[in-house]
Structure formats: structure tokens, C-alpha cells
Amino acid sequence: MSKFNFPFIKETNELSNLRKEVRDFITTCINNNEFTPSPDAWVFSADPSFSKKLGSKGWLGMSFPKEYGGHQRTALERYVVTEELLSSGAPVAAHWIADRQSGSQILRYGNEKQKSSIIPRISAGECFFAIGMSEPDSGSDLASVKTKATKTKDGWKLEGRKIWSTGAHLAHYMIVLARTSPASEKNRHEGLSQFLVDLSLPNVKITGIPDMTGQRHFNETLFDNVELSDDSLLGEEGKGWKQVVGELALERSGPERFLSHFTLLDSFINEFRISLIHSGTKIVGKLISEIQTLRRMSFSVASMLQNGESPETQAAFVKELGNKFEKMMIETLREFSNIVPLHEWPNQLQNLFEDATLRIPSNSLRGGTTEIMKGIIARQLGLR
Amino acid sequence: MIEELEIILETTSKILQKHVNHSLRQNIVSENTDILNLWKDIEKNGLPKISVKEKFGGYEIPFFSILPLIKIVNNHGTPLPLSETILSNYILSESDINPPNGIVTFASDTKNLQIKNNMISGEILSVPYLNLTKNLLIVHELNNVKKAILINEINGEIIHEKNFLAEPRYNIKVEDLNIAEIRPIKNNIDFNFLGAILRSAQMIGAMEKILDLSINYCSERKQFGRALSKFQAIQHQISEMAVELSASSAALSTITELGLVEKNSNDAAILKIRAGFAAGKIIAISHQVHGAIGFTKEYELSYFTKNLNSWRNDFGNESFWEEFLGKRFLEKNNKNLWEYLT
Numbered sequence A: 001m002s003k004f005n006f007p008f009i010k011e012t013n014e015l016s017n018l019r020k021e022v023r024d025f026i027t028t029c030i031n032n033n034e035f036t037p038s039p040d041a042w043v044f045s046a047d048p049s050f051s052k053k054l055g056s057k058g059w060l061g062m063s064f065p066k067e068y069g070g071h072q073r074t075a076l077e078r079y080v081v082t083e084e085l086l087s088s089g090a091p092v093a094a095h096w097i098a099d100r101q102s103g104s105q106i107l108r109y110g111n112e113k114q115k116s117s118i119i120p121r122i123s124a125g126e127c128f129f130a131i132g133m134s135e136p137d138s139g140s141d142l143a144s145v146k147t148k149a150t151k152t153k154d155g156w157k158l159e160g161r162k163i164w165s166t167g168a169h170l171a172h173y174m175i176v177l178a179r180t181s182p183a184s185e186k187n188r189h190e191g192l193s194q195f196l197v198d199l200s201l202p203n204v205k206i207t208g209i210p211d212m213t214g215q216r217h218f219n220e221t222l223f224d225n226v227e228l229s230d231d232s233l234l235g236e237e238g239k240g241w242k243q244v245v246g247e248l249a250l251e252r253s254g255p256e257r258f259l260s261h262f263t264l265l266d267s268f269i270n271e272f273r274i275s276l277i278h279s280g281t282k283i284v285g286k287l288i289s290e291i292q293t294l295r296r297m298s299f300s301v302a303s304m305l306q307n308g309e310s311p312e313t314q315a316a317f318v319k320e321l322g323n324k325f326e327k328m329m330i331e332t333l334r335e336f337s338n339i340v341p342l343h344e345w346p347n348q349l350q351n352l353f354e355d356a357t358l359r360i361p362s363n364s365l366r367g368g369t370t371e372i373m374k375g376i377i378a379r380q381l382g383l384r
Numbered sequence B: 001m002i003e004e005l006e007i008i009l010e011t012t013s014k015i016l017q018k019h020v021n022h023s024l025r026q027n028i029v030s031e032n033t034d035i036l037n038l039w040k041d042i043e044k045n046g047l048p049k050i051s052v053k054e055k056f057g058g059y060e061i062p063f064f065s066i067l068p069l070i071k072i073v074n075n076h077g078t079p080l081p082l083s084e085t086i087l088s089n090y091i092l093s094e095s096d097i098n099p100p101n102g103i104v105t106f107a108s109d110t111k112n113l114q115i116k117n118n119m120i121s122g123e124i125l126s127v128p129y130l131n132l133t134k135n136l137l138i139v140h141e142l143n144n145v146k147k148a149i150l151i152n153e154i155n156g157e158i159i160h161e162k163n164f165l166a167e168p169r170y171n172i173k174v175e176d177l178n179i180a181e182i183r184p185i186k187n188n189i190d191f192n193f194l195g196a197i198l199r200s201a202q203m204i205g206a207m208e209k210i211l212d213l214s215i216n217y218c219s220e221r222k223q224f225g226r227a228l229s230k231f232q233a234i235q236h237q238i239s240e241m242a243v244e245l246s247a248s249s250a251a252l253s254t255i256t257e258l259g260l261v262e263k264n265s266n267d268a269a270i271l272k273i274r275a276g277f278a279a280g281k282i283i284a285i286s287h288q289v290h291g292a293i294g295f296t297k298e299y300e301l302s303y304f305t306k307n308l309n310s311w312r313n314d315f316g317n318e319s320f321w322e323e324f325l326g327k328r329f330l331e332k333n334n335k336n337l338w339e340y341l342t
Helices: A013-031 A048-057 A075-087 A093-109 A112-123 A240-252 A262-279 A281-306 A312-336 A347-364 A370-380 B002-019 B033-044 B063-075 B082-094 B191-220 B232-258 B266-295 B301-311 B318-331 B337-341
Strands: A129-132 A148-151 A155-163 A173-179 A192-198 A204-210 A216-229 B104-106 B109-116 B119-128 B135-142 B145-151 B157-162 B169-178 B181-184
Touching: A013 A075, A048 A093, A075 A262, A075 A281, A093 A112, A093 A129, A093 A173, A093 A192, A093 A240, A129 A216, A148 A173, A155 A173, A155 A192, A173 A240, A192 A216, A192 A240, A240 A312, A262 A281, A262 A312, A262 A347, A262 B318, A262 B337, A281 A312, A281 B232, A281 B266, A281 B318, A281 B337, A312 A347, A312 A370, A312 B232, A370 B232, B002 B033, B002 B063, B063 B082, B063 B191, B063 B232, B082 B104, B082 B135, B082 B145, B082 B191, B104 B119, B109 B135, B119 B135, B191 B232, B191 B266, B191 B301, B232 B266, B266 B301, B266 B318
Parallel strands: A129 A173, B104 B135
Antiparallel strands: A148 A155, A155 A216, A173 A192, A204 A216, B109 B119, B119 B169, B135 B145, B145 B181, B157 B169
């Protein structure tokens, strides 16, 4: 089990000061009615002007190098900023994917032109990304993607469909995983490559898919023989699988895996503090212990990323535990309605709760299902 | 000190590997020379006094730093109260009492305790391994002061005995028993918190072993023409054990690295809740994937799961600590939850 250690990392005074700075900024924004805290805000609540504001504060692209408009700060500093944004339900969806994974992916694998043209805009909160992994016939089985990129005289021709592309209708780019040569019989992971695709190119068609809450964040993105320039290839041809696995580690380990519905919990406790003292100390204690453990683990993964490690397995642990925690939290609140009936809750809290109840099934699907997380862990345990 | 500790951990593993096996665990009596020899080796290496002050002949390594040692001892399923002795001796030493040689056990609970003329009467409950030692630490509040009480000739009527092959436990009624030493406990020590941490570290050591046993068993055992470990249903169950264990280990290492910021820091409560919850899951899953063999006396799984069952109830179960945490936040705090957590 020693390979699944989560070393303890202390929050330094500098980090606490940064935390306070972000918190004060958010409080001001809320007081000025610049946004209303909302649940699952990193998926649902996009506000490009808020993203731009964060960019100008220096809180996007925090760990990117200065020469590309970044701030050369640590992954731990970024962690603190994201925690504050998530716990307050700020509208961060527009830039979330770019800041969390696409920027780092480009910095790691991109060529000079890709880096210098895109990274500064991500840091400024002006350039947004969507994820190009799932397809209509490839969900959990990511290696089975059929989207194909064929070499042409001047570059590549991209053909295929990506689905569940959250925010693609607002995004400028998508990092697309595509097949560039057939899979070998022995290894299905060969022959995949990543492409940096400008979504404003001709023959890219983005269609919204309302989710079960009725809102639009999902899309289907069709690439109908899209002509890509030669330098659209991200990283090395044929090494797409290794690259995408690294990208997923960035995607899975962050605090959005357990703070998506924190605004609900916060309002719930503020509303029912007195009733909870009488009949809910135990449930509040349970929730506190889980959140603190998850924060402790996720912060540890941030330090692994900072040290240049690839904590794919640790990220799977955090995601799995975080997903379970959020489901448990909703159930716990539901049980409390035995003490104060749901219809007596303030309207806004009722809405938050019902909204969360509706959205919660998606938390153990997006970013890799529970089954995939358990499979990753089982592999590390030597079971497969 | 870290290097010193590394060496101690390595030596301990070697000693335990040499002495501990499942048949030893089935004969935990003071007449068993194998048990005595193991203790001799442990004592020769100074382990019982590892956290005792140098002036009392100890290594003076802080109690929180030696939690990895507690993990190793219980990962090997050592059928001796070394963990109890280490904590008892630490508390004695911090209370300026010279810890005795040999095994020292403790009482996690008492009933109707009376102290008069340096003598003690009442019920002393849930004492592990009382059959192996005469030395007992009791922590008891007297006139609003917590006292460490050392008894070195424990004697009384056994009113309840639990010995289902894991660690033996006794409830004992004593009357006018001589107290060897009694002193106020230093202000920075809370026995209930330290006990909860000790039991959690023990649980984590045992859970690591249970995970290894489960992985090995499922990789070797074939059914329907393939190893159990090749079934996805089994893989997912074992993954769940690993997830629970990793969360508990993370909670433990917070304390190993940081100590307790205050003697009653939330970190101890979080650890006991996390480890106790994980233990429940891991007991159930490990027995499920082992099938009937895990339910036998002969196979070692049950030694570990039975101990988990005791330890998760000692020094407050999950509910106790959840209420503690919840109350502390709700009653004594006007901050909103996020401010409180950060």
C-alpha cells in the first residue's frame, strides 16, 4: 500500500493569506450582486466576464511560466484559489477546463507556436476549452474512439464526432483524441494522437444536448472533414494515450470532486443551526470528517503534481471518495427532512437541494465512472 | 531522529517476522515461552520505552512520530500489548512517573472508582492482556484534576472475560488495591484522544494486512476456471477496501507529521471516525471475498478482523466522535462551515 501514500502537506501562512485575498474578492463580488452562488458551478455556471476578472487578478494559469503570461506560482497556490472559488459557488465554468487541464497539457506537449498563441489567453481568462474524449460509441472505453485524423499535404483532416463536450458552445478550442493509425492487435492504446482544434474552423458543428435538468452544457461536436494545419498535432503522433492519461490525472483529483455542492451544505447549516444542535450534531460531524479528509488528500495530490509526478491512481482515489461523499451528503440532508419537513425549508434552500438531488448521479460519471476508477485502483493492486 | 526511527522500524519488522505466526496468536498465555521470548526481544530493543523520557531510560521519540511503529506491530498481528505499553509508558513518563519494566496495560474505562489512603476500589473495564502483566495504568479524574495512576500488583475478581482468540480482554473488580504511583497528568495530554489515535494506528496496520491477505488469496484461489482476482466484481470490492484504507492512512499521517496542534484537536476525532468507518467496510468485504476459509480459526484473517471489531469501539466509536465534532462546530462557533474548515 505504500504506493498510495498521500503525504501530509501543511498550508503555509502565504497560502492562508492568498486564501483570504480570494475570499475577500469573492465576498465583494457577491455583495455587489456580480454573481449568485450556484451549485455545480464549475460545470453549469459560465460567466466569461467573471473569468476575465479572475485572469486580471492573476488567479488563472497560476502555475504557468511567466513568459507565457502565467504567474509561475505553485500547484498548491492554485489549489487554494480553486477551493475558495468552488466553496462559494462562483461562476467558473467558462474557463474551468482550460485552466485545470488544457493549459497544462499544451505546456507539457505543445510546440512553441501553440504555447505562445494560447497560454497567455488562458491566463487572461479569454480562452476557453472543451474536452474531446468521449464519443457516441466510446464512453468508458476511451481507447475505442473512432474519430480519425488523416495526414494530408498541408496538415491533417479530422473526421468524427465527440459527445458530452461540456461548454463546447462557449469554448474556443478542444483537445481532440483521435486515431492516427489503426490499433495494433496487441495494444489498442497505440496509434492515438491528440489535436488542438480551433472550434471556429469550417465544418465544425456544435449541437447542444439538454441534460435531465433541462439545462445546456453538454454538446455533440461534429468534425466533418475539418482541415487542420500541420501544427495542430499536440505532442507526439501515436502517443495520445499516454498524454490523455496524464490529462485525466489533472481532471480527477481536484476539489471539484467533493465541493460541487458545498454551497448547499453551507446554506443548510446556516439555516438549521439551532435544530442541528438538538438533533443533528452527529451528521454534521460525519460530514466535517469526510470533507477534511478529502481536502487533505486532494491537497496532497496537488503537491504531487507540483513535483512533476503523475498521480493517476491517487487522483482516482480522490475522485472515488469525493463522489461517494457528495452522494452521502445529499442523502444525509434528505434524512434531516424528517426533522424539518422539506416544504418548510426556505425556497432558495429547497431549490438548491432539489437541484443537487437531480444532478448528483452525474458526479460519478463525468471524468470517469466509478467502475473505471475502481479498475484503475485494481490494476495498481496487481489484480488485473 | 528520523534515521533513528527508520532503524527502529526495520529492526522491529525483523523481530516480529522471526517470532510472530498464527499459532503464537492462539496461545496468548504467560506460560507460553514463545510469547515470553518475543517480549524479551522487544524489550531488549527498547521498544516499550520508545517515547519515554531519557531520564527514565527511554528513547524520548515523540509519541506522534512513532505511530508508524504502532502500525507495523499490528500489521504483523503481534499478540502482545506492545501498543498499549508504549502509550502507557509515554503517559507515565509525561506525568513524571518512572515506567516499570515489562508489559504495562491500560484500562480504557472504569466504573464506581474510589481512591482512599493510596488505595483503589471499583470496576476496571476492558483491560487488554491482563493475563500477561501485573502493571496497569488508569487515568482518572480526581477533584477536577486528571491523574495517572500506576498499579503494579493488579489483583481482583474477574467479572467478565473476553477471549475469542484475538486480544484477550478483562473487566475486573478490585478492592483496596495498593497504588504504586499517582500523579497529575501533564496539561497537554488527553488520554481519550491519545487512545483514539493509538487504536486508529493499530487498525490501519491491521487493515493493511487484511488488504494484502485478500489480494493474495484472491490471486491464488481459482473458481470457474480462473483466479478470483480476475472477476471484476471481486476487483471492485478489493478496490473499495484500498480506497477506505487510503483515506484512513491520510488522516493518520496528518497526526504523524503535525502532532496534535492542541491536545483535543479535531484531527484525532477525524482519524477515529475515518478509521472506524473503514474498519467496518474492510471487515465485511475481506470476509466476503475470502469465503468460508476466512471464517475459520485456522486461517489468520479472523485474528485481524476481530481486533478491528474491538478497536473501533474503544475510546469512542464513530458516532461518539461525530457528535463531538458536530457539537464543537455548531455550539462553539459562529463561523460558517467553510471558514471553520479552513
